[in-house]
Amino acid sequence: xxxxxxxxxxxxxxxxxxxxxxxxxxxxxxxxxxxxxxxxxxxxxxxxxxxxxxxxxxxxxxxxxxxxxxxxxxxxxxxxxxxxxxxxxxxxxxxxxxxxxxxxxxxxxxxxxxxxxxxxxxxxxxxxxxxx
Amino acid sequence: xxxxxxxxxxxxxxxxxxxxxxxxxxxxxxxxxxxxxxxxxxxxxxxxxxxxxxxxxxxxxxxxxxxxxxxxxxxxxxxxxxxxxxxxxxxxxxxxxxxxxxxxxxxxxxxxxxxxxxxxxxxxxxxxxxxxxxxxxxxxxxxxxxxxx
Numbered sequence: 001x002x003x004x005x006x007x008x009x010x011x012x013x014x015x016x017x018x019x020x021x022x023x024x025x026x027x028x029x030x031x032x033x034x035x036x037x038x039x040x041x042x043x044x045x046x047x048x049x050x051x052x053x054x055x056x057x058x059x060x061x062x063x064x065x066x067x068x069x070x071x072x073x074x075x076x077x078x079x080x081x082x083x084x085x086x087x088x089x090x091x092x093x094x095x096x097x098x099x100x101x102x103x104x105x106x107x108x109x110x111x112x113x114x115x116x117x118x119x120x121x122x123x124x125x126x127x128x129x130x131x132x
Numbered sequence: 133x134x135x136x137x138x139x140x141x142x143x144x145x146x147x148x149x150x151x152x153x154x155x156x157x158x159x160x161x162x163x164x165x166x167x168x169x170x171x172x173x174x175x176x177x178x179x180x181x182x183x184x185x186x187x188x189x190x191x192x193x194x195x196x197x198x199x200x201x202x203x204x205x206x207x208x209x210x211x212x213x214x215x216x217x218x219x220x221x222x223x224x225x226x227x228x229x230x231x232x233x234x235x236x237x238x239x240x241x242x243x244x245x246x247x248x249x250x251x252x253x254x255x256x257x258x259x260x261x262x263x264x265x266x267x268x269x270x271x272x273x274x275x276x277x278x279x280x281x
Contacts, residue, residue, distance in 0.1 A: 021162065040162065042158075042161065042162065042190065042194070043158050043161070043194045043197065043198065044158045044159055044161070044162070074165075074186070074187070074190075075187075076187060076190050076191060076194065076245075076248075077191055077194070077244040077245035077248050078194070080244050080248075081244060103180065103183060104183060104187075107183075107184070107187075107252075108187065108248055111247070111248060111251040111252065112244055112247050112248060112251070
């Protein structure tokens with residue numbers, strides 16, 4: 001705890017956090033793609049998430065893309081923007097489904113009303129079994 | 133002691149968290165929001181409030197980083213206080229640039245960040261002056277402050 005021990009910091013907190021704070025993993029359930037996001041999605045990490053969403057949609061054109069945010073513990077507006085971009089890119093050809101079972105992800109989707117535009121589920125099982 | 137305080141702080145040493153002249157850069161923000169969350173847990177906010185405060189404050193900070201200094205680099209201040217009468221936790225984020233909330237509402241990212249910020253804070257205001265912009269947000273603690281060990 002000594003790292004916050006000095007008054008009015010100007011040089012710290014350390015800047016090593018951020019770039020490696022998110023990871024993605026693409027899995028398949030039949031023809032359904034599941035992009036599992038783990039970590040923190042903020043203005044530093046959202047571009048990586050958005051890049052992965054874009055490339056998944058472009059390269060695979062899956063009929064269903066589940067974006068699993070179950071293991072995301074911080075989700076800022078930059079992450080919302082990445083989802084909106086993916087939703088727009090998905091268009092008619094891919095059904096985009098978001099798993100946001102915890103409050104850190106469900107709340108920002110709810111208060112911005114994006115959960116009325118993008119299909120949000122509380123578990124991966126629910127998202128996988130949902131009707132089109 | 134876990135938190136920083138300005139030399140002028142009096143009373144409970146942990147009732148204030150203060151970072152000044154932090155470079156307005158994206159990679160600076162995660163440590164700030166983590167320090168803020170740690171502090172917020174000690175002043176009577178419950179887990180949900182801490183989560184909400186952390187996200188709202190992050191959006192205010194991110195707005196500074198994204199929009200306050202279009203012509204180059206700048207700094208920001210983050211201050212959090214436990215205030216009396218009525219008891220409330222107040223977070224202010226200040227920049228010295230030309231961030232303009234009205235124009236940002238039309239931008240996708242800035243607009244959504246502001247919606248989040250305003251929805252998540254019990255009270256939120258954006259004060260724009262000649263020297264910059266201050267976003268001030270507050271919450272009412274659900275519990276009593278955690279006594280110091």
